[in-house]
Amino acid sequence: MPPTTPSPVPADAAPQVPRPVDFPLSPATTSAAIWDGVARRAADWLEARGLPARDAVLLLPFAQHLQPARLAWMKLSRWQPRIETTRSLASALGPAALSQPLQLTGDAAIDALAARTLLRGQTWAEALREEDPRAHAAAVERLVEAAHALAASAALRAPDRRAEFWDQGRQLLAAQSGVGHLERALLAVALEWAASDPRAPATDGLFALRPSAWLHLQCGGPDLLADALLASAEAAGIPCLRLSADLPLDEVFAGGAPHGRLEQAVCEDFEDLAQCSAAAVLDHLQAGRVPVALIAQDRVLLRRVRALLERQGLGIKDETGWTLATTAPAAQLMAMLRAARREAGVDDWLAWLKTPLAASLREVGGSGALSALEAKCRQRGWSSPLAVRVERLPAASARVWERAQQALAPLQHRGAQPLERWLRTLKEVLEQLGADEQLKRQPAGGPQVLDTLWLSKSPWPGSAHEAVLQDAQLSASEFVAWVSDTLEAGQYQPPLEGGLQVMITPLARTLLRPFGAVVLPGADAATLGPVPPGPVLIGDRLARELGLPTVEDKRQALAWQFAQLMRAPALTLLRRGHLGSEPLAASPLLDRLDLALQAGGHGSLPHWTDPRVDESVPAAHAGRASACAEGRLPSAMSASAVESLRQCPYQFFARVLLGLRESSELEVQADKRDYGTWLHAVLHQFHDERVRGVDPELGDDARLERASQDQMRELGLSPAEFLPYSASFARFAPAYLAWLAEREAEGERFAQGEVERRVRPWVGIEPALEDLVLLGRLDRVDAAADGRVLIDYKTGSVKGLKDKVADPLEDTQLTVYAVLMGAGDAVAPDARSAHPMTLPSESDAAVNSLSREAGEGRGEGGSSRTSRSPMLRAQYLALDDSKGIAAIEHEDVATTATIMLDGLRADLMAIHAGDPLPALGEGLACEYCEMRGLCRRDDWEGAAP
Structure with missing residues (x-):
């Protein structure tokens, strides 16, 4: 015979009190x-x-x-x-009595740690933690949420009826069946946890x-x-x-017309709504309706409205407060903890070093040390702290970096340790840096941050807080998450400065308060109407049977609260008509209010009169941007600078003449750019060791593999994050070695890599350009029987590279590199056969040796004026194409170099003479140009939107 399902005990009967x-x-x-x-x-x-x-x-x-x-x-x-x-x-x-160990405290962050202890003995909970840690963390959060809701509901009952409430909950939980075993188990723990608290509510x-x-x-x-x-x-x-x-909302005007000013308005968009809200507040203040209540429905919108009102110097008090985590002191502390994580990137460290908490470290390096450190990291692409090479940093920057790592080392503890020890370590680190005093001096929540995190106070002996701090074992990541949750749960209310004129408050706190006027922005269906859901583990049906607030109860309470606004002397209701491209309906409460007005014979809701003053501003289209650099030329140009001049003169003006740069991002996640940098370094080490005969017993495959591992460590790349590229390299290595064997069988040999070259192409030809230097770093130069082969590594596709050299005159990079190697003639009426002058550099000896082997005659000091250069070929080498290694030749690069020098000389002389540098605004070069905002491309007359 099946067991009898117990009948749910009816909810508490309504107390018999006199008619109100x-x-x-x-x-x-x-x-x-x-x-x-x-x-x-x-x-x-x-x-x-x-x-x-x-x-x-x-x-x-x-x-x-x-x-x-x-x-x-x-x-x-x-x-x-x-x-x-x-x-x-x-x-x-x-x-109230202090909570004892494992009893509810009402502090969500503390109770979450206690809940973990409660679940530790449950087999199903341990299995969940091992299988899915994130699901386990979510289960703990839901458990705490349900326990708090049940405890709060029980505290609203008379003492002699509380036991009945717990029994009723157990019966209802036992009667549930079907899916959701995990949810029922969690709810059972929450119920017994809340019911086991022997303390009577205050x-x-x-x-x-x-x-x-x-x-x-x-x-x-x-x-x-x-x-x-x-x-x-x-x-x-x-x-x-x-x-x-x-007041019943549907009958609020049954006794007569509204006694106060009642109005509504529909705004165009978010910014219009914010401006109208600020204008409505100012209009009420000018009419003498003080103070004005500004209802906090949408915090993002309220931040904008508050910013507009603060410009007017108004006295504003915010009763809703801010989440403590959003205050500056909390953000600074979290920046320090994020930097202390073992997986933190250089960006995390730089973000912390810029905060007031790291002021003492910045003083160690002096002015400019941190800026130099950041510039060096971005220049080198050091995204991981392991990649930072202290010996390559300026001395002052190196001191800052080393002291910063020493300061946070205690917070990089491996493994779990008690929360109390984590907090003690954090306090010691703050004291060592002088950051605790920095926090105390910050009035916007600094002392409250220290207090909330138990850094400036201690829990009562024998309390639940003390037990959790002593017993909870947290890893480094769990400790950072706990600090974040604790700060999120804290509230900070900024002090009122000046006399009270505007009160930002939630709708529930406006009831029966003597405000001069009320402004409610966000009276739409998406903002005013939806109610917060109850605990996830307690459905609406179970909440109704237990006597907890249901969704319908919350909607009714919201209607009671909204109806009370009719008592205000003036009420302005504002909403958006659209949310993006979608129409946005009015709140159901607004519709009910309109119907109540019509039912009382008072018409519809009056429209708000916008007090803002309209001012017509004639459209002023910007013309095509242009600059003038008369008499001003760069002292040096790279291939990328020459490319900028050819693509867009205004881009050249901004990038080269003004020296503007967009700071590159320091991504911790390895990307294609990191792969290219690493592969260049691997190939250079591989060929350099082969030429120098390092470890001659090593085979080429082993040498290439060793170079790959050495450069991964050198660049600070994580093997786990670099795994996809390591797999690509495993396919690349044998293909490259096979290609290399073919090249060497044809008589070509690697001569030098990472060759830095500097030349002055127009010495003795153009006085205005004599001091201008072309410079660059060449990936590789090979020696062949007929001369030299200039090679530039590329990790792009073969098709893209072929398209690049299809029209040789459009390929700037190899052309400039060819000039750096002595190719091309500078065109001048009296010096037609003159060659570029090579400046001394570290690689001169090797290049000259290479030139002699190829039969080139050169003069003293690297000047090539006595004979023409031997044959020079230039190639792009595609390294990661699916079809294998491919060399894409730039045909007759010496001729292209001569033509390029002609054109470059003419362009530079025109700039020197004062010709304008216009913005072209064409092609992909413009589409992805970081100077687009400077030339105002999108504001040009006739520009596409």
Whole structure:
């Protein structure tokens, strides 16, 4: 016979309290005037029953209501009752009991660590942690969320009905069946965890009080704790009075027309909505409606509105506060912890070194040391700290880098250790750097960050916080995640500067507060209407049966709160009509309000009059950008500089003459560029060792493999992240060695790699250009029977390289490299046969030796004026094409070099003479040019949008 499914115990019956005294909407019950009515009716009720007011208690919904209520009682010149909220009264009765080890603390970050300990003994939880750590972390988060919700709901019950609540939860959980075994297991743990707490909530002391009468003002929907308290008092014979200020939204205007200013507006987009919101606030202030409540529905929008209002020097108070993690001190601390991770990149280190917490390290290097360090890392592409070569850094930058690594070394502990030890280490690192004082001096949350992370305070002995700090074992990454979660849970409220004019507050806190006006931006279906979901483990049906707030309960509470805005002297509702390209409907609450107006015969919602002043600004299209550099020429040009001049003169002006550069990103993840840099270095080491006869017993394949490993370490590349490129190299190596064998069989030999060359092409030819140097680094020069072969490594496709040399005059790189090797004639009427002059460099001896082997006659000092260069060929060598290694020849590169020198000389002389350098705005060179913003390409008249 199947087991009988237990019937769910019905939810708590509604407490039997007297029918409330209502305060319908009227000029006498506005937010400012309602407190006089509350005080008068409560005083009359107490007097009529002969109850001493000084022994009575009046409970209010929020702490913000205490001051206006007390001021209203003072006007009556009568004894005041004790005016409190349930929370403030419970706090006045005595401190809450400290949570003991493994008991709920209400601190999500601390309770998450305690939940991990609770689950450690569960077989299914351990299996989940081993199989999917992320799913285990999510399960812990959901467990804490559900336990907090259940504990909060239980605290709203009368003490004698709390056991019934836990039994009801167990019965409902046992009755569930079907899928979701993990969810039910987690919910069972959450239920028992919350139920096992022997501490009575602080509010239980309210049920033992025996005042002469209980008075309760309800606003914003039912208050379960106050209702339970009044029901218990009624049963004990204590007189109770409930006053209700709730307004039914659908009937809010049944008693008459709106007494205040009510208006709405539909804005075009996000920026228009922000500007209209700021304009509405300023309009109310100019009309004398002070203070103005600005409802916080969309935090991103509110940040923009606040920025607009702060420009006007207004006194703004933000009751919603900011997440502590978004404050500057918290961001600086997280930057330091991210840099301390073993997987951190150089970008992470530079981000931390720029913060105030690293000020003492910057002082070690002096002014400019950090900038030089960053420039060197970006120039070299050092994305990983392992790739940074201290010996190649300037002395001051090297000191900064070494001291920074020493400072964070204690935070790079391998393995897990107690949270308390992590915090102690963090505190010591901050003290060593002087960063703790830096945090204390930052008023925008610095002391609060130290306090929240237990760096400036200690937990009570024997408390749950102390137990978690001592027992929780965290790895380095888990510790950083815990700090981040703790800062996310913290709140920071900036202090008010000047007199209060604007109050940023959530909708729930506007109830019955005497604001001069209310502005609600975001009255659309996407912002005003959706309610936050409940705990993931507690579905809506189970929440209803347990008496927890359901989605429908939250929607009704939102409607109660929205209806209270009708008590304000002025209400401005603003929303967007579109979200991107999609139309955005008004909030359902706005529709209900409009229907309530029409049902009362008061028409539709009036439209807001925009107070902004329209000003017509004539469109001013920008012409094609152009620059003039008369008499100004660069002292040196590389192949890329020559390419810029040929592609776009204005690009040349910005890049070369102005020296503007876009900072390259330091990506930790290896990419194609890293592969190309590494492969160039591998091939250079391989050929250099072969030429010098290093370890002659090594075969070519072993030598190439050793070079690959050496350069991976030299460049600080992670073998795991470089794995895809290592696999490509495994296919490349035998193909390259086979190609190399063919070349050497044809009589070509590697002569030199990474050859740095500098030449002055127009010495004795053009006085204005005599000092201009062409320079570059050549990947490789081979010696052949008929001369020299200039080779440039490429990791692009063969097709792309063939397209590049299809028209030799369009290929700048190999042409310039050929000039660097002595090819090409500078055209001048009196020096037709003159050759470029080679400047002395480290590679001169080797190149001259190579030239002699190829039969070239050269003069003293590298000057090639006595004879013409031997035959020079130039090739691109495609290294990673799927079809194998391929050499793409630039035909007759010497002729191309002569023509290029002609054209380059003419262009440079034109610049010297003052000819304009226009922006061409054509082709791919313009599409991907980083100077596009400087020449305003998109603003040119007739430019495509």
